[in-house]
Amino acid sequence: MAHAQMKRKSADATGRKRKSGSTEPEAAAPSKKQPKIVRLTATDLAEKQREISVSEFFTKNRHLLGFDSPAKALLTTVKEAVDNALDACEEAGILPDLLLEIQEISETRYRIAVQDNGPGIVKAQIPKIFGQLLYGSKFHRLRQSRGQQGIGISAAGMYGQLTTGKPITVISRIGAGKPAHKFDIQIDTRRNAPVVVADHEVEWTPQHGTRVELEIEATYKKGRHSVDGYVEQTAMANPHAQITYVAPTGERTELPRVANELPKPPQEIKPHPHGVELGILLKMLHDTKARNLRGFLASEFSRVSAAVAEEIATTAGLSGGMTTQKAAREQAEALYKAIQATKLMAPPSNVLSPIGEELLLEGLRKQIDARFYAATSRSPSVYRGNPFLVEAAIAFGAEQLPADEPVTLIRFANRVPLLYQQSACAVTKSVIQTNWKSYGIQQSRGALPLGPMILMVHIASVWVPFTSESKEAVASYPEIMKEIRLALQDVGRKLGIFIRRGMREADAEKKRSYIEKYIPHIGIALQEILSISDKEKEKVCATLKDTLERSRKL
Amino acid sequence: MSDTNVVPKIKKEAKAVEESILKKKTPSLKFPIRSLANVRYLEKEGYFEIRGKKKERTLTVNTVKTFAQTLRMMALSKTLVETDDMATKREAYYVSKNWDDARFLEQTESDTVMDDVEALFEVNREQLGFVPEEKGGDVAGTLVVVDKDPDTGKSIRIDCTKFGSGAYSIPISVEDLKFETKAKFILVIETAGMFQRLVKHGYWKKANCILVSMGGVPTRACRRFIRRLADSMKIPVYVFVDGDPYGISNIYRTFKVGSGNAAHINEFFCVPQARFLGITPQDIIDYKLPTHPLKDVDVKRAKDAVKNDPFFQHHKPWAKAMEQLMSMGVRAEQQALAAHGLNYVMDTYLPEKIAHPERFLP
Numbered sequence: 001m002a003h004a005q006m007k008r009k010s011a012d013a014t015g016r017k018r019k020s021g022s023t024e025p026e027a028a029a030p031s032k033k034q035p036k037i038v039r040l041t042a043t044d045l046a047e048k049q050r051e052i053s054v055s056e057f058f059t060k061n062r063h064l065l066g067f068d069s070p071a072k073a074l075l076t077t078v079k080e081a082v083d084n085a086l087d088a089c090e091e092a093g094i095l096p097d098l099l100l101e102i103q104e105i106s107e108t109r110y111r112i113a114v115q116d117n118g119p120g121i122v123k124a125q126i127p128k129i130f131g132q133l134l135y136g137s138k139f140h141r142l143r144q145s146r147g148q149q150g151i152g153i154s155a156a157g158m159y160g161q162l163t164t165g166k167p168i169t170v171i172s173r174i175g176a177g178k179p180a181h182k183f184d185i186q187i188d189t190r191r192n193a194p195v196v197v198a199d200h201e202v203e204w205t206p207q208h209g210t211r212v213e214l215e216i217e218a219t220y221k222k223g224r225h226s227v228d229g230y231v232e233q234t235a236m237a238n239p240h241a242q243i244t245y246v247a248p249t250g251e252r253t254e255l256p257r258v259a260n261e262l263p264k265p266p267q268e269i270k271p272h273p274h275g276v277e278l279g280i281l282l283k284m285l286h287d288t289k290a291r292n293l294r295g296f297l298a299s300e301f302s303r304v305s306a307a308v309a310e311e312i313a314t315t316a317g318l319s320g321g322m323t324t325q326k327a328a329r330e331q332a333e334a335l336y337k338a339i340q341a342t343k344l345m346a347p348p349s350n351v352l353s354p355i356g357e358e359l360l361l362e363g364l365r366k367q368i369d370a371r372f373y374a375a376t377s378r379s380p381s382v383y384r385g386n387p388f389l390v391e392a393a394i395a396f397g398a399e400q401l402p403a404d405e406p407v408t409l410i411r412f413a414n415r416v417p418l419l420y421q422q423s424a425c426a427v428t429k430s431v432i433q434t435n436w437k438s439y440g441i442q443q444s445r446g447a448l449p450l451g452p453m454i455l456m457v458h459i460a461s462v463w464v465p466f467t468s469e470s471k472e473a474v475a476s477y478p479e480i481m482k483e484i485r486l487a488l489q490d491v492g493r494k495l496g497i498f499i500r501r502g503m504r505e506a507d508a509e510k511k512r513s514y515i516e517k518y519i520p521h522i523g524i525a526l527q528e529i530l531s532i533s534d535k536e537k538e539k540v541c542a543t544l545k546d547t548l549e550r551s552r553k554l
Numbered sequence: 555m556s557d558t559n560v561v562p563k564i565k566k567e568a569k570a571v572e573e574s575i576l577k578k579k580t581p582s583l584k585f586p587i588r589s590l591a592n593v594r595y596l597e598k599e600g601y602f603e604i605r606g607k608k609k610e611r612t613l614t615v616n617t618v619k620t621f622a623q624t625l626r627m628m629a630l631s632k633t634l635v636e637t638d639d640m641a642t643k644r645e646a647y648y649v650s651k652n653w654d655d656a657r658f659l660e661q662t663e664s665d666t667v668m669d670d671v672e673a674l675f676e677v678n679r680e681q682l683g684f685v686p687e688e689k690g691g692d693v694a695g696t697l698v699v700v701d702k703d704p705d706t707g708k709s710i711r712i713d714c715t716k717f718g719s720g721a722y723s724i725p726i727s728v729e730d731l732k733f734e735t736k737a738k739f740i741l742v743i744e745t746a747g748m749f750q751r752l753v754k755h756g757y758w759k760k761a762n763c764i765l766v767s768m769g770g771v772p773t774r775a776c777r778r779f780i781r782r783l784a785d786s787m788k789i790p791v792y793v794f795v796d797g798d799p800y801g802i803s804n805i806y807r808t809f810k811v812g813s814g815n816a817a818h819i820n821e822f823f824c825v826p827q828a829r830f831l832g833i834t835p836q837d838i839i840d841y842k843l844p845t846h847p848l849k850d851v852d853v854k855r856a857k858d859a860v861k862n863d864p865f866f867q868h869h870k871p872w873a874k875a876m877e878q879l880m881s882m883g884v885r886a887e888q889q890a891l892a893a894h895g896l897n898y899v900m901d902t903y904l905p906e907k908i909a910h911p912e913r914f915l916p
Contacts, residue, residue, distance in 0.1 A: 521654075
């Protein structure tokens with residue numbers, strides 16, 4: 001994909017969802033079936049090679065996006081809709097007020113509705129946003145947001161259409177004086193374009209906001225790995241949001257707002273030179289609008305001043321004034337090496353939006369009644385040129401948690417709960433590698449620690465490296481692993497102090513009772529052996545008790 | 555064997571504890587360390603002697619429970635000795651059930667405390683009034699044991715040739731026994747099965763010997779019985795066990811020179827004149843015996859013996875034999891001789907071996 005198109009296309013007035021309009025051929029390899037005996041010429045093959053639309057690719061590879069099982073499909077759909085709603089509210093500076101309703105149509109079919117109090121979407125943009133399966137601009141910009149790939153809600157809409165044939169329904173209103181619009185949208189999978197089935201103006205009470213409804217083939221399960229758990233955890237990581245959840249059973253859960261302020265808005269940054277690979281660098285060199293190499297380096301990257309740009313060019317043996325479009329591969333490689341060899345300031349890190357220790361604790365307290373809480377929010381760090389930060393929190397000693405089972409680990413990336421592929425995740429690996437025994441927590445080799453504990457880890461980054469497109473596990477970059485470990489050690493130390501204090505008290509109590517229990521027996525034995533009087537025996541016991549109690553205080 | 559009364563020793567120790575307490579000090583007891591690391595091999599006398607290392611148990615908050623239990627065990631011992639009674643280890647454990655919080659929860663706990671007390675006074679547990687449950691061992695052959703009738707105190711002559719296919723059972727206390735025999739040697743056997751075979755076919759008649767079955771690691775009574783018998787009758791002792799690290803380093807070594815655990819009394823509970831008849835590693839080759847591979851635990855035991863056991867360090871032929879066994883990587887049981895015929899052991903193996911006692915391993 002050309003770099004020029006990576007520029008964000010401001011799709012709508014509200015900034016609700018930005019997507020680039022590309023319908024370029026998908027890079028994935030078309031399937032080529034070659035009979036074993038008949039030899040085909042290149043020309044023959046060429047006839048069979050054709051473009052594949054993004055939507056067609058998706059229909060064949062739905063598992064890549066988290067639609068591999070009916071249970072997961074439900075969760076993914078809810079997740080996409082909720083992510084969008086939260087992102088929209090935050091970008092417009094509105095405290096989110098969300099309504100999530102899941103209605104059971106049959107055992108294998110559900111209708112999902114997500115409604116927000118966001119800014120709404122202008123009428124003309126609605127079909128494109130929900131009816132075109134596209135690569136979003138979030139993929140190319142570097143900014144902490146829930147969605148990264150930007151495939152989003154339209155993929156869920158396509159899944160619904162594939163499994164139930166029902167269109168996606170959208171109601172949106174952008175202000176008090178404006179009418180609300182209701183659309184039924186289908187996707188033409190061959191053309192990857194929206195087809196508007198119905199379009200009315202409707203009566204709608206909210207002054208602004210958006211409601212999305214989808215009907216999909218799915219199954220609903222209760223528990224931590226289901227929508228129930230997702231909603232609960234989303235509330236923990238988004239204390240500024242008010243969420244109302246109506247489960248398929250009809251049960252209504254209100255998750256009240258804990259923080260009355262929006263989190264600090266994250267900022268977009270340019271890529272840091274140390275995080276750029278040679279191929280990308282080549283492409284950027286050719287696509288840039290800068291007049292020369294010096295300008296290119298200074299304008300396309302963060303932390304590169306004119307002086308630093310000149311330094312890089314000199315190290316690479318190139319002229320700062322050369323035009324970049326004509327740069328040969330060798331020159332690009334020299335430039336790449338020069339960039340790696342140049343000391344650069346770390347990327348700006350104040351662009352991230354952490355949850356913060358206080359709100360982490362608040363979220364946990366709301367979730368569970370425990371004897372001890374601790375939280376830490378690390379300062380930002382960098383992996384491959386991308387700033388990121390890690391936060392961790394624990395709640396220990398809750399009655400409803402079993403003492404002899406692995407701790408409950410809750411993972412978040414950019415405030416989104418990760419419910420699947422726990423064992424493949426860098427967070428889990430770091431938790432396992434941390435030595436919890438030194439904090440007084442049981443742990444067998446290569447396993448999660450045991451105990452009545454909830455362990456929560458949040459990774460915020462302009463670009464969270466997931467192991468797959470379905471965004472379920474964070475890749476194990478050493479820098480990320482290290483930061484997670486440091487965060488865990490930080491909360492672990494606090495927990496260790498608490499546990500040891502408890503153990504010391506129990507120990508002292510035990511020893512006190514030891515003295516009470518066993519000293520009389522020393523008296524009895526001495527009396528039996530030495531035939532001393534009861535009075536002498538009492539004296540021995542009293543003296544010994546006194547001696548031992550004094551020795552303990554020393 | 556020293557026959558000093560243990561009661562004054564107990565009183566002396568208890569008095570020291572009492573005085574220390576009244577001086578507002580924390581009392582302590584000094585126990586000799588009972589392990590192979592704290593023994594030395596006495597070449598001339600031929601047994602493991604305990605070295606001076608002691609562990610001191612000071613009365614602190616942490617040790618108050620064990621300390622109380624040790625003192626109560628001492629008091630129990632004093633009562634037993636004074637009333638001329640005795641208690642088995644199991645009985646002593648049940649007596650402790652009257653001690654409220656100081657009672658033992660498992661017999662292993664009371665056994666350990668008993669062993670500590672025994673070592674503290676450097677006496678045999680029988681002198682403390684405690685007796686083991688274990689069986690002493692079986693005897694058959696040309697031997698008369700002179701014992702006393704428990705009721706009348708009159709001498710009883712027990713003829714060990716008159717037990718038919720059964721055997722005389724070694725009692726727990728053997729100090730007062732006397733012996734009459736014309737046997738040429740004592741053959742000490744590891745397994746009851748091999749003992750049975752030799753008794754049934756009257757091997758002791760043919761070879762004019764005394765047969766003793768140990769049934770695994772020999773009990774203290776068994777070792778003491780053979781020691782007294784061999785000393786008083788001046789006859790050689792040959793040991794016949796499995797050809798594996800357990801038979802050699804645990805059974806034979808304990809039999810001959812004592813153990814680390816009973817280091818304080820090895821002097822009396824060992825049979826230094828014992829010689830190793832078989833099965834030697836060389837026998838496995840010479841007699842083409844069927845074998846089993848050495849298990850990990852066997853290899854570990856053998857390595858440990860060569861490296862840490864003063865007995866093997868002192869006897870080069872033994873160190874060599876162990877190395878040989880390890881390099882062969884196999885073990886052979888006594889019963890393996892049955893591969894050449896059930897009575898091969900009596901008709902061929904034992905006669906051939908006994909013809910050359912000078913070839914026995916030390």
